[in-house]
Amino acid sequence: MILLSKAPYESDAIPRLRPWESRAEQRTWVFHESLRQKNMLSIRFLASRSLSAGVRRYATAAAPQKPSNLPFYLLGAGTAGAAGYYYLSATEKAVVKQEKSPLDPENFKDFKLKRIEPYNHNTAKFIFELPDNEASLLPISSCVVVKSSDPDALKDPKSGKPIIRPYTPVSPSDAKGELAFIVKKYDSGNASKYIHDLKEGDTLAIKGPIPKWPYKINEFDEVALIGGGSGITPLYQILEHALKDKTNKTRFKLIFANVTEADILLREEFDAMRKQHPDKLDVVYVLDKPPAGWQGPSGYVNAEVIKKHVAPPTLNEKVKVFICGPPGQVAAIAGKKAGMKQGELGGILKELGYTEDQVYKF
Ligand SMILES: Cc1cc2nc3c(=O)[nH]c(=O)nc-3n(C[C@H](O)[C@H](O)[C@H](O)COP(=O)(O)OP(=O)(O)OC[C@H]3O[C@@H](n4cnc5c(N)ncnc54)[C@H](O)[C@@H]3O)c2cc1C
Numbered sequence: 041m042i043l044l045s046k047a048p049y050e051s052d053a054i055p056r057l058r059p060w061e062s063r064a065e066q067r068t069w070v071f072h073e074s075l076r077q078k079n080m081l082s083i084r085f086l087a088s089r090s091l092s093a094g095v096r097r098y099a100t101a102a103a104p105q106k107p108s109n110l111p112f113y114l115l116g117a118g119t120a121g122a123a124g125y126y127y128l129s130a131t132e133k134a135v136v137k138q139e140k141s142p143l144d145p146e147n148f149k150d151f152k153l154k155r156i157e158p159y160n161h162n163t164a165k166f167i168f169e170l171p172d173n174e175a176s177l178l179p180i181s182s183c184v185v186v187k188s189s190d191p192d193a194l195k196d197p198k199s200g201k202p203i204i205r206p207y208t209p210v211s212p213s214d215a216k217g218e219l220a221f222i223v224k225k226y227d228s229g230n231a232s233k234y235i236h237d238l239k240e241g242d243t244l245a246i247k248g249p250i251p252k253w254p255y256k257i258n259e260f261d262e263v264a265l266i267g268g269g270s271g272i273t274p275l276y277q278i279l280e281h282a283l284k285d286k287t288n289k290t291r292f293k294l295i296f297a298n299v300t301e302a303d304i305l306l307r308e309e310f311d312a313m314r315k316q317h318p319d320k321l322d323v324v325y326v327l328d329k330p331p332a333g334w335q336g337p338s339g340y341v342n343a344e345v346i347k348k349h350v351a352p353p354t355l356n357e358k359v360k361v362f363i364c365g366p367p368g369q370v371a372a373i374a375g376k377k378a379g380m381k382q383g384e385l386g387g388i389l390k391e392l393g394y395t396e397d398q399v400y401k402f
Pocket residue numbers: 183205206207208209221222223224225226228229230231232233269270271273274365366367402
């Protein structure tokens with residue numbers, strides 16, 4: 041049996057009351073203090089078992105037969121709640137929790153294309169392999185930039201520099217071993233055509249994360265997401281992240297504009313989210329060329345659609361509008377972006393009284 045020695049600064053007695061605090065505060069403090077002492081005991085118990093079981097006491101002593109996992113448990117016990125780098129798996133082995141993304145925000149790294157899944161007439165899903173079954177851990181919201189792994193391919197014919205384009209993953213940031221993108225192919229496009237020509241087993245150079253809006257759960261009461269075409273992916277990333285959070289109270293309105301019904305990306309996913317969270321998400325599909333009998337709005341996203349579906353600017357800091365789409369759409373609805381910068385707020389949102397703080401352009 042192991043006898044636990046007591047550190048001189050520790051007392052067996054219930055902690056002394058602190059007279060400068062109210063009775064309620066004192067009770068809380070006593071409760072936490074006794075918990076702390078219990079934790080100290082269990083840590084010391086584990087420590088002494090670990091020392092007797094698994095650690096060579098002297099350099100000349102024989103190494104233990106079986107290496108003990110207890111030092112890891114101990115570390116986990118000591119840091120639990122603070123960092124949580126270690127935890128016990130179902131089989132009670134210490135498991136190292138992943139701390140770092142396999143992607144590098146400063147340098148391009150090659151990732152192998154594991155699978156291509158056809159999506160629709162001009163879009164496919166490209167699933168890249170993340171080494172060691174790690175997760176990307178990309179923050180919400182962020183994107184990556186990509187270029188060819190081959191320095192002689194995908195170059196600007198005028199400058200000779202590599203063509204680099206941003207893409208937003210559709211796989212959750214904690215998905216293990218995979219990083220998935222849906223990429224729409226533009227016939228006159230450079231990067232999108234290059235990616236569509238890749239074969240399974242080829243690699244693509246990826247750098248990230250490129251942080252966008254640091255989305256915080258429940259920061260807003262009402263969020264409108266206005267998307268166009270393949271610009272839907274950052275908006276999908278926010279929705280996927282927020283709606284799976286059980287503490288989410290924000291109500292989302294997605295307004296998604298496309299040319300035809302066949303162009304609507306991720307429709308199944310959005311419809312499933314709406315079904316699962318009817319009080320938190322509403323979706324409005326807007327079509328430029330709607331089929332006969334289309335019930336939703338048609339044409340471009342205009343002031344009438346926004347007034348009808350987006351929470352009013354008078355909600356001040358409680359409302360936020362995120363927009364991502366082709367440059368023409370962004371300019372008409374929220375004013376032109378200035379390169380990577382937001383640019384002045386303009387367009388329909390400005391006319392309707394929204395302020396720069398209420399709008400974010402991806
Ligand atoms: C933050 C962010 C995230 C993005 N995420 C994705 C994503 O997940 N999936 C995806 O497919 N795309 C995404 N894009 C768009 C992507 O970065 C490229 O712009 C797109 O793939 C076209 O690149 P390209 O080199 O093929 O075309 P380019 O060579 O740049 O352009 C050629 C022609 O294609 C047309 N074109 C280019 N881009 C667009 C556009 N967005 N809408 C309409 N017409 C266009 C224009 O007519 C242009 O003249 C994202 C863009 C941003 C800013």
